[in-house]
Amino acid sequence: MAFGLGVLGLAPGVLWAMTPKELGAAIRGRAGPIGIARPTKAELDAMMARFPDH
Incomplete structure (x- = not known):
């Protein structure tokens, strides 16, 4: 949402x-x-290990 509204200006x-x-x-x-x-x-595996969904 921030990218769409802020960066793209939609x-x-x-x-x-x-x-x-x-x-x-x-x-x-x-x-x-x-x-x-x-x-x-x-990199994705490392991020998933670092920030697991609970």
Whole structure:
């Protein structure tokens, strides 16, 4: 929500009306040609171990 409203500057109604696919495209468009770095499996496993769901 913070990224959509603050960084992308979307109106709340527009943000909530977007599909996840549309929001992903907007985020990728904002990131430019470099893209958004995704965590590796090892990084994701480490984060999940550090912050388990309870």
